[in-house]
Amino acid sequence: MSPIDPILPDDAKNNLPPSVVLSIEHLHKTFPPERQWFKTIHPEKPVLIDFSMQAREGEIVGVVGPNGCGKTTLFKMIAGLETPEQGTIQIMGQDPLNHIEFIRESVFLFHDKMGIGPLDRGREHLYTFGLMRGLDMTQIIELLNQAQSILDFESYWTRPAKTYSKGQMMRLALARMYLMKKPKLLMFDEPTNGLDFESSTRFVKLLQTLAQQKHTILIASHIVYDLKRIAHRLVGISEGKALNHEQVLSMIQSIEHEITA
Numbered sequence: 001m002s003p004i005d006p007i008l009p010d011d012a013k014n015n016l017p018p019s020v021v022l023s024i025e026h027l028h029k030t031f032p033p034e035r036q037w038f039k040t041i042h043p044e045k046p047v048l049i050d051f052s053m054q055a056r057e058g059e060i061v062g063v064v065g066p067n068g069c070g071k072t073t074l075f076k077m078i079a080g081l082e083t084p085e086q087g088t089i090q091i092m093g094q095d096p097l098n099h100i101e102f103i104r105e106s107v108f109l110f111h112d113k114m115g116i117g118p119l120d121r122g123r124e125h126l127y128t129f130g131l132m133r134g135l136d137m138t139q140i141i142e143l144l145n146q147a148q149s150i151l152d153f154e155s156y157w158t159r160p161a162k163t164y165s166k167g168q169m170m171r172l173a174l175a176r177m178y179l180m181k182k183p184k185l186l187m188f189d190e191p192t193n194g195l196d197f198e199s200s201t202r203f204v205k206l207l208q209t210l211a212q213q214k215h216t217i218l219i220a221s222h223i224v225y226d227l228k229r230i231a232h233r234l235v236g237i238s239e240g241k242a243l244n245h246e247q248v249l250s251m252i253q254s255i256e257h258e259i260t261a
Contacts, residue, residue, distance in 0.1 A: 019057040021185055021216040022078065027051040027087035029073055029240075047073045049240040051087070055185075055216050060207060062231030063220040064251065069237045071220035075187045078218075079109045091185055108183040110173060110191055122157035122164070122172045130179040140179065147178035150206065167199030174206070186210060188219045192226045204230055224255045 029048040047070045055061045063071050076082040078089055080096035080103050089096055096103045116125045130140035148154050151171040156164065164172070170191065177183060188207075192200050207217055207230055221227050227234060236243030236251050243251065 020054050021057050021092055022053075022055040022218075023088075023090045024051065024053050024078075025088045027074075027077065027089065028085050029070075029077065029082065030085060046240050048077075048084075048237075051237070051240065051242050053235050053242060055218060057184075057216055058211050058214045059233065060211050060217045060219065060231045062227035062234045063218055063237065064224060064227055064234050064248070065220075065222065065237035067222055070240045071237060072189055074237070075109060075189050075218065075220060078185070078187065079103065079107050081109075105181045106184045108177045108180060108186045110177075110186070110188040116161045116172075118162035119160050121160060122153065125161075126157070126172065126175055126179065129176050133179055135179065143178045144175060147175040150209070151175055165196075165199075166194040167196060167202070170195065170199065170203065184216060186215050186217045188217070190221055191219065192221065192223060200226070224252050228252075 027048050028050060029046075031045045031047055033044045051070075051074070053061075063074065065071055073082060077084050078091070078096065080100060083097060091103060091106060094102050094106075096107070116122070126144060127137070127140055130143070131137075135143070151174055153168065153171045153175060156168055157172065161169070177186070191203060195203065207219070211217055211232075219227065219230060234248055234252070236248035238247070238251065
């Protein structure tokens with residue numbers, strides 16, 4: 001799949017699928033002030049301010065912005081793990097907070113903190129994850145065989161987790177996606193941090209394959225190079241606000257200038 005120019009505005013994307021999977025309108029979220037011994041250490045902080053965006057079926061959308069700009073909070077709200085103060089989120093027409101079971105099966109939020117102890121083994125962890133989702137062992141083994149053909153984890157998943165590289169841990173985390181029914185929206189928060197070139201390239205190819213299978217993908221990162229080689233389109237966030245096309249372009253040029261300076 002050859003990436004579409006990632007910084008074109010939405011109205012220039014006449015070759016993208018028309019089916020909207022994710023729609024966000026006028027989202028607002030504020031973190032309360034942090035207090036210690038009746039003293040305010042940090043004042044109230046707006047995290048997202050009147051934020052709106054859409055993502056279509058089969059589209060890879062890069063969410064770019066500096067650390068602390070609201071990317072992780074946005075993903076948590078889409079997954080129903082945080083509650084917005086204002087605005088709406090719809091995933092295939094459903095509100096994450098009012099349709100928890102639907103979202104549980106339709107949204108995959110990737111993170112590398114799997115809840116696996118250093119002496120635990122990946123195989124048993126995945127078996128337990130599948131059982132907790134109501135699958136029987138026959139189904140689990142069949143689904144993991146499908147995952148293995150793409151992710152290639154059988155060479156190490158019987159070893160203790162403390163021996164895994166970051167790339168190996170990522171592949172096991174992604175294997176959990178195959179134990180869900182059919183997640184439509186896949187979200188990845190800073191997934192390439194700490195990956196070597198081989199693991200990063202493997203991850204890019206996997207995302208391209210998933211997009212071709214009509215999954216909608218959001219990937220958040222402050223590493224512009226990664227997003228530009230993966231995404232069809234970029235959405236920018238700065239100080240909680242969505243950026244327009246010119247502002248996204250300016251942010252990218254500024255980051256790239258800092259890297260090459």
